Amino acid sequence: xxxxxxxxxxxxxxxxxxxxxxxxxxxxxxxxxxxxxxxxxxxxxxxxxxxxxxxxxxxxxxxxxxxxxxxxxxxxxxxxxxxxxxxxxxxxxxxxxxxxxxxxxxxxxxxxxxxxxxxxxxxxxxxxxxxxxxxxxxxxxxxxxxxxxxxxxxxxxxxxxxxxxxxxxxxxxxxxxxxxxxxxxxxxxxxxxxxxxxxxxxxxxxxxxxxxxxxxxxxxxxxxxxxxxxxxxxxxxxxxxxxxxxxxxxxxxxxxxxxxxxxxxxxxxxxxxxxxxxxxxxxxxxxxxxxxxxxxxxxxxxx
Amino acid sequence: xxxxxxxxxxxxxxxxxxxxxxxxxxxxxxxxxxxxxxxxxxxxxxxxxxxxxxxxxxxxxxxxxxxxxxxxxxxxxxxxxxxxxxxxxxxxxxxxxxxxxxxxxxxxxxxxxxxxxxxxxxxxxxxxxxxxxxxxxxxxxxxxxxxxxxxxxxxxxxxxxxxxxxxxxxxxxxxxxxxxxxxxxxxxxxxxxxxxxxxxxxxxxxxxxxxxxxxxxxxxxxxxxxxxxxxxxxxxxxxxxxxxxxxxxxxxxxxxxxxxxxxxxxxxxxxxxxxxxxxxxxxxxxxxxxxxxxxxxxxxxxx
Numbered sequence: 001x002x003x004x005x006x007x008x009x010x011x012x013x014x015x016x017x018x019x020x021x022x023x024x025x026x027x028x029x030x031x032x033x034x035x036x037x038x039x040x041x042x043x044x045x046x047x048x049x050x051x052x053x054x055x056x057x058x059x060x061x062x063x064x065x066x067x068x069x070x071x072x073x074x075x076x077x078x079x080x081x082x083x084x085x086x087x088x089x090x091x092x093x094x095x096x097x098x099x100x101x102x103x104x105x106x107x108x109x110x111x112x113x114x115x116x117x118x119x120x121x122x123x124x125x126x127x128x129x130x131x132x133x134x135x136x137x138x139x140x141x142x143x144x145x146x147x148x149x150x151x152x153x154x155x156x157x158x159x160x161x162x163x164x165x166x167x168x169x170x171x172x173x174x175x176x177x178x179x180x181x182x183x184x185x186x187x188x189x190x191x192x193x194x195x196x197x198x199x200x201x202x203x204x205x206x207x208x209x210x211x212x213x214x215x216x217x218x219x220x221x222x223x224x225x226x227x228x229x230x231x232x233x234x235x236x237x238x239x240x241x242x243x244x245x246x247x248x249x250x251x252x253x254x255x256x257x258x259x260x261x262x263x264x265x266x267x268x269x270x271x272x273x274x275x276x277x278x279x280x281x282x283x284x285x286x287x288x289x290x291x292x293x294x295x296x297x298x299x300x301x302x303x
Numbered sequence: 304x305x306x307x308x309x310x311x312x313x314x315x316x317x318x319x320x321x322x323x324x325x326x327x328x329x330x331x332x333x334x335x336x337x338x339x340x341x342x343x344x345x346x347x348x349x350x351x352x353x354x355x356x357x358x359x360x361x362x363x364x365x366x367x368x369x370x371x372x373x374x375x376x377x378x379x380x381x382x383x384x385x386x387x388x389x390x391x392x393x394x395x396x397x398x399x400x401x402x403x404x405x406x407x408x409x410x411x412x413x414x415x416x417x418x419x420x421x422x423x424x425x426x427x428x429x430x431x432x433x434x435x436x437x438x439x440x441x442x443x444x445x446x447x448x449x450x451x452x453x454x455x456x457x458x459x460x461x462x463x464x465x466x467x468x469x470x471x472x473x474x475x476x477x478x479x480x481x482x483x484x485x486x487x488x489x490x491x492x493x494x495x496x497x498x499x500x501x502x503x504x505x506x507x508x509x510x511x512x513x514x515x516x517x518x519x520x521x522x523x524x525x526x527x528x529x530x531x532x533x534x535x536x537x538x539x540x541x542x543x544x545x546x547x548x549x550x551x552x553x554x555x556x557x558x559x560x561x562x563x564x565x566x567x568x569x570x571x572x573x574x575x576x577x578x579x580x581x582x583x584x585x586x587x588x589x590x591x592x593x594x595x596x597x598x599x600x601x602x603x604x605x606x
Contacts, residue, residue: 030381037377041378049370050373071344078324078340087591288390
């Protein structure tokens with residue numbers, strides 16, 4: 001089943017996702033790095049050995065920094081890995097390279113999220129949920145804007161654009177976030193986290209055609225976005241299933257896609273198909289928890 | 304102050320600690336990677352740019368694996384970074400390379416530690432502390448021993464030897480742990496975690512000379528170990544202060560060494576000197592928490 005794939009295309013994707021895993025891990029975007037690694041492992045098997053991971057020049061320039069800044073980056077990254085976010089941010093305080101700036105602001109964002117969680121009451125109190133704010137967000141927005149004023153728009157760092165979008169959404173400025181997020185995915189389409197944030201900007205199905213007109217046409221990541229966003233908007237249409245089938249042809253073992261299909265079946269009230277797909281995922285990767293909360297709903301209705 | 308340092312020696316150390324940061328991060332040994340990065344940042348400033356991080360061939364062979372195993376490693380590493388330890392271990396279940404085996408067993412060890420913490424009662428109950436065991440440990444010991452039976456002793460992986468030592472200590476076999484841990488630090492001296500575990504095997508000061516006879520003589524990491532172990536055994540002797548001074552000459556801004564000096568002063572009842580050193584550390588890196596519990600003791604006695 002499935003149309004014949006060009007082995008060269010598969011090899012290019014293999015390299016793209018391996019590079020993404022590296023770039024995202026370097027920036028402590030762990031969830032997005034995990035998604036890339038899962039996509040990589042979802043591609044068809046290949047007899048040919050993978051080439052060494054070579055980062056293309058235009059992405060390599062995002063890693064440019066002085067030797068002393070590189071040493072500070074290494075310490076800050078290690079602190080972040082040890083969950084010492086404030087310490088990581090302070091180590092990078094005076095750094096100017098965009099990679100260090102990203103990690104500095106991202107560490108402060110995570111630290112702000114942790115403090116917000118601590119400050120918010122358990123449930124249903126006056127400080128529950130959205131009432132408690134991440135106090136770092138407004139400062140991060142200001143500093144990223146200041147940073148962007150110092151560089152030419154042509155050399156915008158897609159990871160900084162992504163983080164700017166995250167902060168704007170957190171600050172309830174979803175409309176303002178749309179522009180930096182679309183720019184981020186156009187410059188570098190392989191950061192899944194940026195697509196997920198872009199998905200948050202799509203409130204209803206009427207907005208989808210405009211959003212799709214703003215992203216790289218025909219790119220495999222655009223198709224992933226189309227399927228995932230349509231699924232979240234309960235669009236179990238033939239066209240969505242067709243795009244999903246194309247992707248499943250490229251990534252025959254990518255469990256994320258299996259789950260998208262399971263959810264689309266669920267929305268289409270095809271509960272037995274949905275349960276079978278979820279069951280397959282559980283057998284393949286029993287400790288995979290992402291998106292599995294829906295499985296209990298499916299089991300409930302099929303009982 | 305301090306004798307003149309050979310700039311070539313400093314450059315070699317810079318490269319050694321940068322490589323260590325990479326090898327340790329790759330294996331999710333975050334605390335040890337952080338210590339290496341702090342040591343790297345503690346070396347004197349250098350006008351010359353750092354060379355690219357080049358991993359020596361004998362260490363590169365520790366990273367050897369097939370393409371498909373490398374892809375599984377990338378996914379497992381990402382899962383570990385997302386704290387999905389059981390999932391990481393399962394992804395690597397059938398891998399045979401020593402790097403993948405390390406990450407598989409280390410993930411299972413950490414998962415076992417988490418479950419042990421959950422099982423143990425809060426405090427002072429019958430299941431408190433050591434009464435609850437990490438159920439993975441005995442399995443990991445068996446599997447590592449089985450793995451070692453399949454490879455020539457000459458190609459033992461120092462990270463696996465380290466993990467074997469950790470598991471043996473956890474299993475209350477401190478004496479058995481001594482041999483693999485000394486072997487680990489002799490093969491690869493730049494994993495600080497291995498030295499820390501070796502330090503646990505030294506119960507009293509009488510054992511120290513024998514231990515020191517088993518490690519690489521004159522190596523900078525052996526000196527670090529000598530100072531740290533002596534300090535933990537309350538040996539504020541002239542000879543220890545002399546070794547510490549040598550290290551401070553090589554690493555003028557390494558806060559870990561400042562703390563060793565502060566602790567040695569504390570043991571020697573020189574509380575004011577100790578307080579001044581701790582105060583310096585707090586000003587330099589206010590969010591650094593490691594070893595800072597002693598500072599409150601010092602402040603208490605100097606009040």
